[in-house]
Amino acid sequence: xxxxxxxxxxxxxxxxxxxxxxxxxxxxxxxxxxxxxxxxxxxxxxxxxxxxxxxxxxxxxxxxxxxxxxxxxxxxxxxxxxxxxxxxxxxxxxxxxxxxxxxxxxxxxxxxxxxxxxxxxxxxxxxxxxxxxxxxxxxxxxxxxxxxxxxxxxxxxxxxxxxxxxxxxxxxxxxxxxxxxxxxxxxxxxxxxxxxxxxxxxxxxxxxxxxxxxxxxxxxxxxxxxxxxxxxxxxxxxxxxxxxxxxxxxxxxxxxxxxxxxxxxxxxxxxxxxxxxxxxxxxxxxxxxxxxxxxxxxxxxxxxxxxxxxxxxxxxxxxxxxxxxxxxxxxxxxxxxxxxxxxxxxxxxxxxxxxxxxxxxxxxxxxxxxxxxxxxxxxxxxxxxxxxxxxxxxxxxxxxxxxxxxxxxxxxxxxxxxxxxxxxxxxxxxxxxxxxxxxxxxx
Numbered sequence: 001x002x003x004x005x006x007x008x009x010x011x012x013x014x015x016x017x018x019x020x021x022x023x024x025x026x027x028x029x030x031x032x033x034x035x036x037x038x039x040x041x042x043x044x045x046x047x048x049x050x051x052x053x054x055x056x057x058x059x060x061x062x063x064x065x066x067x068x069x070x071x072x073x074x075x076x077x078x079x080x081x082x083x084x085x086x087x088x089x090x091x092x093x094x095x096x097x098x099x100x101x102x103x104x105x106x107x108x109x110x111x112x113x114x115x116x117x118x119x120x121x122x123x124x125x126x127x128x129x130x131x132x133x134x135x136x137x138x139x140x141x142x143x144x145x146x147x148x149x150x151x152x153x154x155x156x157x158x159x160x161x162x163x164x165x166x167x168x169x170x171x172x173x174x175x176x177x178x179x180x181x182x183x184x185x186x187x188x189x190x191x192x193x194x195x196x197x198x199x200x201x202x203x204x205x206x207x208x209x210x211x212x213x214x215x216x217x218x219x220x221x222x223x224x225x226x227x228x229x230x231x232x233x234x235x236x237x238x239x240x241x242x243x244x245x246x247x248x249x250x251x252x253x254x255x256x257x258x259x260x261x262x263x264x265x266x267x268x269x270x271x272x273x274x275x276x277x278x279x280x281x282x283x284x285x286x287x288x289x290x291x292x293x294x295x296x297x298x299x300x301x302x303x304x305x306x307x308x309x310x311x312x313x314x315x316x317x318x319x320x321x322x323x324x325x326x327x328x329x330x331x332x333x334x335x336x337x338x339x340x341x342x343x344x345x346x347x348x349x350x351x352x353x354x355x356x357x358x359x360x361x362x363x364x365x366x367x368x369x370x371x372x373x374x375x376x377x378x379x380x381x382x383x384x385x386x387x388x389x390x391x392x393x394x395x396x397x398x399x400x401x402x403x404x405x406x407x408x409x410x411x412x413x414x415x416x417x418x419x420x421x422x423x424x425x426x427x428x429x430x431x432x433x434x435x436x437x438x439x440x441x442x443x
Contacts, residue, residue: 009392010402010421010432012409013441017260017308020438022251026051026076026241027269028427030299032059032102033179033207034239036110038080039068040087040186041211041234047078049241049297054426055100062107065091066118076241085234086187090116094154097122099354099397099426102176105134108155109180112143113163113187119156125354125397125423127153133172134180140166141184165190165230169222172349173322175200175273178226182208182215188230196224200322201273206298210237240297242269246326247428248304249277250403253330254440255306256286257337257411263438265304267296276316276324277331284311284338311338313383318346325349328379329404332361335381336370337411348377354423355396364393364405368416390414399423403431410440 026049036059038045050056052075060070060078067089069081083089088111095118097104104120108131111118121127132151139145142160147153165188170177178194182204185192205226208215214229248268255261270278270290281288287307294301313335316324321344324331328347335342350357358379362372365381369388373380389412393405402418409416424431435442 007420008422009417009419010406011415011417011443012406013415014412015258015410015441016439018255018258018263018438018440019261020263022263022265022434022438024243024247024251024265024268024434025053025428025430027244028053028055028246029102029201029203030241030297031056032106033203034241035059035063035070035080036106036183037207037211037234038236039063039066039082040085040110041082041236042084043082043236045080045082045236045239047080047239047241048076050076050078051241051244051427052076053429054098055103058096058098058100059103059107062095062097062103065093065095066111082236085231086114088114088116091118094119094121097126099123099126099423101126101129101354105131105176105180106183108134108157109138109183112138112157112159112184113141114159115161117156117158119154121154123397130352131155133174133177137166137168137177137181138184140168141188163188165192167193169195173198173200174349175204179204182226182228185228185230186213186232190230192228192230194226195222198319198322199224199273201271203271210298211235242296242299242301243267245269245274245277249327249330250407250431251435251438252288252304252306253334254407254410254435256281256308256311256334257407259308261308263306265306267301268304270300270302273323276320277327279320280314280316280324280331283314285309286311313338313340313342315343316345321346321349326400329357329361329400330407332365332379332381333404333408335383336365336387336408337385338383339385340383342381342383344379346377347379351376354398355401357398357401360394360396360398360401361404364401367391367393368408368412387412388414389416392417392419395420395423397423399426399428403428406442
């Protein structure tokens, strides 16, 4: 399955109890950053647990195009010989980032302060997504940007020959914007400052510090203020990528919804800026325990034990949205099986993901018998303890929409189909065999 494949219809049927261990892939966000910072370090960075989904593979190819040596040593094991901060070479061809909004936006930031020119493109889904939210602040460093109407891909960036540091307050809670600005600030003299009104996932800050950059975060009246001192010599590091909490959400949800289920999901990131779904599930009454807490690759991780049980509706506050933005599609499925009303607030960012995820989930859930309403910034699901099913959900080339409805079909009265499961490969290439090994009826 890949983002460029022909549509691949899939169907999920009501399953017996799910049992076993679900070793989900490495964290996608951290995998992208490990490759990029490895390429900007001087020397060899060794990465284990790298997610080998299409999105991350596209970032690996991009780093090669900018002059880094990137080599796969084994399953999830890679090495990157970097070119140093400011050492990117001008790529010979167009940089195709496929379906990855994270990849394209972070790579734009990483090259924007080098005296080179690069053109970025992507698939049909990515080409609809707004890039101005990143290219606008990058222009503060002195680079020049040209793009398609609406500041969409393809985008060409002429990097700043004499970059200047920037101070930028993010207009929306977005780790991609923050990270792009910080990566651009690496090759700018002086201090680059990013101000967030709401904290977002902090993998970039953690990893920059691990690679030897001077970076600080403080809470002020303005918000969360991140300050990076430019032009460090990044030192190569071993990076152990923890398992992705966003990918773990799917087998976790399946175990919560399918009667009699009990599964173990080892080594999942418990980063507090990514933990909103699990906080919410516990509030809903989910039977989840966290065992063997530890640290891997600078990130807190734990083993999850998940058992089926009754769930109740809750209100998810807007200030939690940034810590679970990718998990709202599967949460809306869980909410349909809960008893009572679940209100998800502050979710406007879902409108500009791989698809309009609010509209896609609302349409698919209603078609399968749920009661759902939405506004520009919220989604409300009236849970009735189950879901009728029987319809086909349109995925809009979105991996998380596809996996969410396949999980729904495992516990619905009638099977649920998706029109295209091929995008799942962008983030979770082993989703189907992993779920089948637990006992899921997916074909």
